[in-house]
Amino acid sequence: MSxxxxxxxxxxxxxxxxILLSNVYNEKxxxxxxxxxxxxxxxxxxxxxxxxxxxxxxxxxxxxxVTSLITAINDTIDPPEVQYAAVVGMGNFGTAIARxxxxxxxxxxxxxxxxxxxEVINRILPGIKCFHINEIEKVIKELNISFCxxxxxxxxxxxxxxxxxxxxxxxxxxxxxxxxDVPASIFLEEYDIITSLEKIAYFTKHL
Amino acid sequence: MSxxxxxxxxxxxxxxxxILLSNVYNEKxxxxxxxxxxxxxxxxxxxxxxxxxxxxxxxxxxxxxVTSLITAINDTIDPPEVQYAAVVGMGNFGTAIARxxxxxxxxxxxxxxxxxxxEVINRILPGIKCFHINEIEKVIKELNISFCxxxxxxxxxxxxxxxxxxxxxxxxxxxxxxxxDVPASIFLEEYDIITSLEKIAYFTKHL
DNA sequence: TAGATTGTTAATCGATTAACAATC
DNA sequence: TAGATTGTTAATCGATTAACAATC
Numbered sequence: 001m002s003x004x005x006x007x008x009x010x011x012x013x014x015x016x017x018x019i020l021l022s023n024v025y026n027e028k029x030x031x032x033x034x035x036x037x038x039x040x041x042x043x044x045x046x047x048x049x050x051x052x053x054x055x056x057x058x059x060x061x062x063x064x065x066v067t068s069l070i071t072a073i074n075d076t077i078d079p080p081e082v083q084y085a086a087v088v089g090m091g092n093f094g095t096a097i098a099r100x101x102x103x104x105x106x107x108x109x110x111x112x113x114x115x116x117x118x119e120v121i122n123r124i125l126p127g128i129k130c131f132h133i134n135e136i137e138k139v140i141k142e143l144n145i146s147f148c149x150x151x152x153x154x155x156x157x158x159x160x161x162x163x164x165x166x167x168x169x170x171x172x173x174x175x176x177x178x179x180x181d182v183p184a185s186i187f188l189e190e191y192d193i194i195t196s197l198e199k200i201a202y203f204t205k206h207l
Numbered sequence: 208m209s210x211x212x213x214x215x216x217x218x219x220x221x222x223x224x225x226i227l228l229s230n231v232y233n234e235k236x237x238x239x240x241x242x243x244x245x246x247x248x249x250x251x252x253x254x255x256x257x258x259x260x261x262x263x264x265x266x267x268x269x270x271x272x273v274t275s276l277i278t279a280i281n282d283t284i285d286p287p288e289v290q291y292a293a294v295v296g297m298g299n300f301g302t303a304i305a306r307x308x309x310x311x312x313x314x315x316x317x318x319x320x321x322x323x324x325x326e327v328i329n330r331i332l333p334g335i336k337c338f339h340i341n342e343i344e345k346v347i348k349e350l351n352i353s354f355c356x357x358x359x360x361x362x363x364x365x366x367x368x369x370x371x372x373x374x375x376x377x378x379x380x381x382x383x384x385x386x387x388d389v390p391a392s393i394f395l396e397e398y399d400i401i402t403s404l405e406k407i408a409y410f411t412k413h414l
Numbered sequence: 415t416a417g418a419t420t421g422t423t424a425a426t427c428g429a430t431t432a433a434c435a436a437t438c
Numbered sequence: 439t440a441g442a443t444t445g446t447t448a449a450t451c452g453a454t455t456a457a458c459a460a461t462c
Contacts, residue, residue: 004410005409044419046453052422057421058421059419060461062419063420077409092303095299097303097400171408187411193304193380194312195218197308197315197354199394201285201354202217202284213428239442255444256431256446259445259446266438
């Protein structure tokens, strides 16, 4: 197994790929580090260093070959086979997230939702099956779901997390306002929109 | 104006306050740095250092007085008066975000939504008025809106941002997959959920 | 060749953590 | 007082940026 790349580099590789896949550079065969940097508001050194860490090389004067760079990023960050994900907590927020993520990436497919509300459970969302949370362990195993996006109410977050881990999940994206405690074998990513807004309130107050 | 605190400290202060306001410590008058740290999966040094940077003191042996700590955080991070926010792009995702944020914080109120779809514009959302994006400049000024949450399609993000800045907005939370270019006078916070998922895919593949 | 660009090491910057004196 | 905790400086760690040789 190759050495792990820094989290920040992985984030940027994801963003480089998205820009390269979008039609912005459709026409061009090559792209310079400063062009890519400009599109994402980074510096060209940072771009070159990230690509270097990935073990990818460009050509002085020509820059980086767009399609081969995309392939290199695919090989680096994509999982070897399609990974399935579920949204746990299909309220307004969870449902919107599930819809939003559907078919966004080829290698990560949101295919299931869980909730305690029977109203929600038989709701038809194209491509996303909804289940009662009681079935979570069984369904996760049957559908081979490896990540979950957690959008349950904050009070239930820690309990739900325990169930997910017991069911063999590998990673959690926690969009709940509660901070989760997970073993080192689980990859946890947390984002809290309220904290973002409070940051904006603080920094706009002062600048 | 007091010296700006680091972004990471502000993020944690926001989280400390949320925990303290939740009923977890309802009963206790004092809390130790290691208790607060444990609840958020941080170290006690980090908690003490953050509070020190804020200029707040506890008492050896007793720890920190819960209600006065909350007040200190309020005074540090809350704006002097209520700030109004708008969600720009009221699709499924934007609408869910607007609902999700409604009444979450006393000093930040999401009161308006903007979209190009006439279907959406007259939609009734309790407490949130929807407007056509053509009216954005006028409405932002009239309602004294100071931040926006951007949830438009990625292609429209940069154009929309220009309008927001022209209308005098101070901060933007960009939930769009496009990276924005803003002048230094605007506080910009960006979060991209797809990138989070791709990070999870990478790190669960390797660990 | 001259000039722009890549690749990479070393320096810098910022944030976290270790160490420990001061305090109740 | 003894012991646990706070407050704070100094050391460490990690990520970004500067500098510059190598390359086309």
